[in-house]
Amino acid sequence: MPTSSPIPANEFERVLDLIELDLDYTAQHESFEDLVKLAARVAGTEISLLNLIDSFTQWTISRHGMDMEQMPREDTVCQFTIMESDFLEVKNLMLDERFREKSYVAGDAALRYYFGVPLKTPNGYSIGALCMLDRVEHTLTPEKVELLKIIADEIVARLIMVQAINNLKYDLNEAKEVKKRVAHDIRGPIGGIIGLAQLISQRGEKNKLDDVLQFIKLIQKSGTSLLELADEILNTDVKSIQAAPELTEHELNLLVFKDKLEKLYLPQAKNKSISFLVNINPENGVVPFPKNKLLQITGNLISNAMKFTPVNGKVTVDLDLELKDNAKNLHIVVRDTGVGLDVPKMEAILNGTAASTDGTSGEQGYGFGLPLVKHLVDGLNGTLTVQSALGQGAIFDIKLPFN
Template structure:
């Protein structure tokens, strides 16, 4: 475990990188694992079952049974302890455990007493979260039930792996379609021009009765049309216009991205009575662009902004697509938080930031910005910070799309 924070695994950055590979859209995954959470509750005889994923600062509940919850600050959870070890974690009575006996979910509704969590471990041994069951009374799972829960947790990871492979396949297909589109343009344009010129010259040759010249032009015309027909056959799978209006699952438009960010992060801002807004600038609202890891990058930076902004502060997100000199997604996240001095900005941009507490003493894990910066660079994007102590922070992102 980390020396700076006893609840952070030694491989925390690698753990977050692995989680980013799955590229989970927390606003779109609900329902896909509900059969497994119901099964977990059934086989263990508990009223509550959850699948929880632990990001840098937030625990995302991607499937729930018996408890309506979607996100929780990571430092308030029991699952943060599960990712520290290969072994499951059992808490027989949370009301008697000093780590949890003051938590709202123990002292108030739903009055959780019993907890059992199994690590969600990827094929390469990275623990990204927990499959857990809970009870409002003391409980004790039998060895058979514990084994059943481990099997279900393994199936959760299998589905994540399956979804990840499907995304890679979709990306490859979309890349091929884009190549088709470009080839279509590159072939049809010049050949169409040749055919047009040939037809003009043929008409002129007819008037002058140049028979040999006409025959040559006719050969050019037929040859051009033959190649063009062949191109049309090869490219017939590529559809444009009315048949291609639906946005692919692995792409976003500015309005879709705007709504996802609101759905995911408004609850966190609301918990601190903050004014949170996501605005769109410019006119390219219908242009789609790859979704790949954008939510992970932007989300981590928004979470940090919320954490370091006091109650009733403001977090404003601005989204814009610019088409010159190339299509670029611009994202700006501005807050009225505690800000940073120049030395702190240099430190955080160096790749070795220190973990600090938020405005309500939220425990910082120190990896959210580091991950966002790493992913931005891997996507050939740019990230810059403008900050002043007690006056807030403005982070600007640019991604080629």
């Protein structure tokens, strides 16, 4: 008999802690490959996986011995591991009613043994699990269990270190941009001052007092302009963009954003036989913008749309970047042909109090996906609107300003 999925009491804070890491799940394998291999060797198992669990999905960001990228959260063993304070061991998955009918147990993979250690952040939230699996049973000694816990702690430390390094790279890039701007913008005023000084020097005794006074006034004017410019640079975060700069690790453009969304969510669409399409406005396709939590915001909306869209339905994402003066406005629209929402449910979403319901194919609801989206959008000073009617699908419209 199927078992309902467990939900941690601190689920909202738990997922928010994961989102704060702002990870690209498609780009982490090499950073943790050594630790995942080490875990398999310590446990003596054929397979080890590093899994992070968000509102809807288990993302395998690094793997050894098994080709796995993602799985619906309700189908996983690790969803039970994050409920544990220490570890979870299942000697034989086939004998456990929670897992015996899962494809990785009853199917060709024929997995039997599972050992998982929760990945706890410094705030005490379990954002995923390091798990070891095999087709035969194992017995782990207390020493091996402690070693696996140490590896799990090192993974969390490295996740935080990756985030810190990315933040430093971002700050360094910002400093480089300011340096470029300073070098460009002060060249003119300084050149003018030097030119006037040279002219006075070259004329020597031929200078008339009135001419010298006029030159001094011009020098003073240029100097004042230079000071004003320096003050402006030191007191504003706005960067003048002469041409599209090179994309950094903290940035996306529409083309890259589209590619990442397709890689992450096409498997979910194919699994449910849903059409999934991402459209962009090519006019501003290469203009960079901060990627700050955009994958998490849009991903939650996409997963939610797929959850409530029946087989052979359609989920479409439209992305556009509106440029005006020095401001950028990212426009994200997620449309589905699902069951739709009534007015009370739409109001609950916009109030951040939406409750969980099961999907069209019985997918487990956790009740935190849309409130999290609302929380994140509000934190970025953006807006979220919802258009829907029962039986007519839904449209989620997000606008995010970037100065």
